[in-house]
Amino acid sequence: MTRRIIVLAAAALGALGLAGCQQDAGTTTAKPSTPASAEAVASAPASASAKPSAKASGSARPSTGTKEAGAVPDICKLMSKAEVQTLTGESVTLMTDDGGSSSTSRYCQWQLSQGQLTITVSLETRENFDIRNKQAQPVIGVGTTAYSLAGHLYVWQDGRDVDVYVSSESSDPANLSVARRTALQLLPRLEAASK
Template sequence: MKHRYATLAALVAVCLTAGCDLTGPTTAGDPPTADATLAPPAEAASPTPGGTADGGPGAVRGAGGIPDPCTLLTESEVVDLTGREVTRNDEDGGDAGDVTRFCQWQQDHGQLTIFLSRTTAADFDVTVAAARPVDGVGEKAYWHSGHLYVLHGALQIDVYSRGGSDAQNLADAEQVAKVVIPRV
């Protein structure tokens, strides 16, 4: 339970400093959180783009370590996927044993942030009433408050893209998720 509060606190802190929309409608249910019982082993190796934490396909999707999200996309890929130049990159400084990781690319007139968290299908399904299902990305996905939440095995991928209209931000987030999914 402490890990859930720590994960939520980290997400709120990042959102407050990154400009996420926390003022949107909130209704019954808690936001999806990482399940502390699925915390990956701390000794997992670092990934490379196109690989997984321990080098095997689907390792992160299951119980492998969570990679540094900053290694999942190159700066040129971020520019290609969003159409915005990167002005700064903020890393979380965590390690593969953490239950939540993030990377944020500050951009001209916007930003892209990727959060990776351990979860379960049941925790992922705890959504707010205003969440909109999104088809064609991961096992399940929904859009809420500018975030695209994607379930990929025991991993939740949260993509926050800001800099265009809501429709463009969702389209950018979907493209980013589709590139990242095979790499985790």
């Protein structure tokens, strides 16, 4: 009999504990994390999808951007294959366009004879953009603000987060140099196409 009472008491305490946990779960005040970029959804290789880890640990508010929905133009139309070849020094073997499936994020990827160039543009608030991983390195002279992390160059300008990933060169500094030149060429076109 005593054993049965102990088992029932333990079961009752367990049920109360679970009920308390479920009640607390409904009242959590944690902010949602930043949505994944189109790059994470795209067929880019794993090394190109470092954007989620680029943000500092801790969560950010969902991106609302300062541009209205649909303000992200087709990236593949802003740069020709010949320009990509000139920037990277490699032949373009395949170009992949996102097809405009999202009104707030677009990407274009050029597979090269060696490596790739991927550009992703997403609507983003400056506040969310400024949440960074401690390993991010500032990059001066590109956009309003820019930094590099894990082989990516992230640039914020006028409500947009521009992510340029290059893997055609033999070193990270060389890839960053190509990414920087690419961003400098793309940013004015992006602004003009969005007006």
